[in-house]
Amino acid sequence: MKAIDLHTHSTCSDGTFSVEELMDYAHEKGLAAIALTDHDTVKGLERADTYVKEKYPDMEFVPGIEFSTVNEGKDVHVVGLYVNYKDQEFLDTIDSYMNSRIQRNIKMCEKLRDEAGIDISYEILTEMFPKTVITRAHFAKYMLEKGYVSSKQEVFDRFIGDDCPYYVPRENITPEMAIEAIVKNGGVPILAHPVLYHMSDAKLEALVVRLMEVGLAGLEAIYSTYEAYEERQMKELAERHGLLISGGSDFHGDNKPKIDLGVGMGKLFVPENILEQIKKYS
Known part of the structure; x- marks a missing residue:
């Protein structure tokens, strides 16, 4: 059986x-x-879809998105699979969410500049990284290149990780909002890497149950950094609630150098048969 990568x-x-x-x-x-x-x-x-159809007819392309949302002041991510990327209402929703991300990035730049003495602004970041969605990874790359830190990880550990003094959460965008947008679009909403939220078992299960009420379809139960017991726990949680299983590497290229496409940190394997159930749902 061949592998797939859905993140x-x-x-x-x-x-x-x-x-x-x-x-x-x-x-x-x-x-x-x-x-x-x-x-x-x-x-x-659209570029990826066209490219794969023309060049690699033996490989399936799955159009998706990862929404960054906030739950109780912490980042929670929702992946949408098989989204209709030409749906104007969906595009309008994404634009409104992007405005929230931009305002958050502006505020984070202001805190870093005014409170930490770092020469940074949103304009500087967009000039350095044009035509892309600015994320905390871009903050980290900038601060490393300018010599403010000795590693990208230090940026998250000291400055803009979820519990750090210069972190600013995004406003108003909840996991429910992302799931509702994906469902309305006809896509399949998946709770991304739930283990990474470091919730108690009871709290994570309560979140899953709550999100199921607005259409959560599955869990990312197979993921690059999971230990074997964590993957087992996520699969059991999905099975308890009749949810789909998804999985992926969360590949970022050089921005996450220890994570390779398809194999994660070396042991990841997402079997192609899980896609059959996801396709049926969509």
């Missing part, structure tokens, strides 16, 4: 591979299917 990023958000380079690499790796799930944008989907 990847390109230069349209915070990956370092162009859309075409990512599709080439997926085919080189022998993947049966690949989803492009850039942060809060569908900008690369």
